[in-house]
Amino acid sequence: MKMIHWTMAILFGMVITSCTLSKTDYEAELSTAIPETTEFEEAFSINSNGYxxxxxxxxxTFYKGYNELHFEITETATQExxxxxxxxxxxxxxxxxAEAYSCPHSEVVAFQTTDAYYEGYSVFDVETDTDASWxxxxxxxxxxxxxNLEQPIEVAxxxxxxxxxxxxxxxxGVQYYIALIAPVSPSVAENELIAGVYQYNEPETAGGDFPDPSQFSFSEVEGATLLLDPRMPEPNMGNHSSPNNEDLTQEGDGLYYGVVNYTMTGNWTLNFIFQNAAGDVIKGTEVPTDFTPGVEGEKSELYIDILF
Structure with missing residues (x-):
């Protein structure tokens, strides 16, 4: 199947200018190394109240998207x-x-006994820019x-x-967030796909002194399903998909797990249909399954583009 797709891409590239341009862009993107960071390092530290x-x-570094965060607290005098x-x-x-808003985050940070740090997360949805600051x-x-402490940060x-x-x-009418967590570095294989799915909770009462956490509340979406249809939307890929994918469902840690089968490297689109616990469609549309070489593949109204 892979050989057939590439043969069709070459034939159409000879006669369709838009296909050739798209293929050129595709190859240029593939030549860019994908950064992979696996070590936790200090983003900042504060000394306060003897700690x-x-x-x-x-x-x-804080990045747009899902960030696992580790917090270490030591007594300054004893280093305990x-x-x-x-x-x-x-x-x-x-x-x-002066408009303020937040993003999905763990409100109370849990202590990890084995490694002696507190673990939480933040899903920054916008990078730092000149119009706003985190x-x-x-x-x-x-x-x-x-x-209480506050620290200006940069989100990259x-x-x-x-x-x-x-x-x-x-x-x-609810504001939702889907953030990919894994695989960090996919392979041409069936990959475990992990995502966080969150919603903004509208405050029930007016806020108190800023920053009032009740005005910036988020929660994990419970019991939903993300129906998955991965596609290669590039014109030279012809809306190519893959077998053996599995929809994402929630597991005990609150995150959503599924399987995405990448049959080759390149640009992929993860098309989703987001269903709530009752099976109602909250967002997303089915995409055509036709093989369409030379034509860019259609995307669901709910999708995430990836590249590896």
Whole structure:
């Protein structure tokens, strides 16, 4: 099948200019190395109230999309790690017009006994730019004492499109977010596909003093299904798909797991139909299954592009 697709692409490339241009762009993208960062490094640290609070992220950088975050708290005088603190997290982006909003995040950060750090996440949906800035607000309680910290941060562009994300308003009027978490570096094979699916919770009452966490509340979407149809939309790929894919469903850790079968490297589109726990379609449309060499493949109204 792979040989047939490439043969068709070559034939159409001889007679269809748009196909040739698309193929050229496709090859140029493939020549770009995909960054892969696996080590957690310090993004920033703060000394306050007799403690050092160290925040670690992959490569020491916050990226657009899903970010696993590690928090280390040590007593400054003794360098003893603190294991019984309560840590809450609130990322807020404020525009030059003083409009503030947040993004999906873990509100209470859990302590990981084995590695002696607190683990949470933040799904930054926009990079830092000149029109708005991000600040990470932390509230830490140790031995009955609570202190609040804030740290301006930079959110970088996500260069690894295998970790892409999307946000959208569903047919129910709710704001949703889908963020890819794995595979970080796919292979030509059946890959486990992991995503976080979140929703914004409209506040029930007016806010208190800024920043009031009740005004910036998000939660994991429970019991949904992401119907998956991966396609290669490039004209020279002819809307090519693959067998043995599995829809994404939620597991015990709150994340969504499925299988995507990449039969070759290149540009792929993950087309989704998002169904809630009752089976109602919240967002997404079916895509044509026809083989259409020379014509760009149609995408669902809900999709995420990737490249490897």
């Amino acid at each position: 050092q609070i160290r925040v670690n992220a992959l490569g020491g 790690a603190i294991a019984n603190a309560t840590v809450t997290l609130l990322p807020i982006r404020t525009t030059t017009n 600040v990470l607000y932390l509230s830490i309680t140790v031995a009955g004492e609570t202190f 562009e996500q260069e690894n499109l295998n970790l892409n994300m999307t946000s959208f308003t569903g047919n129910d």
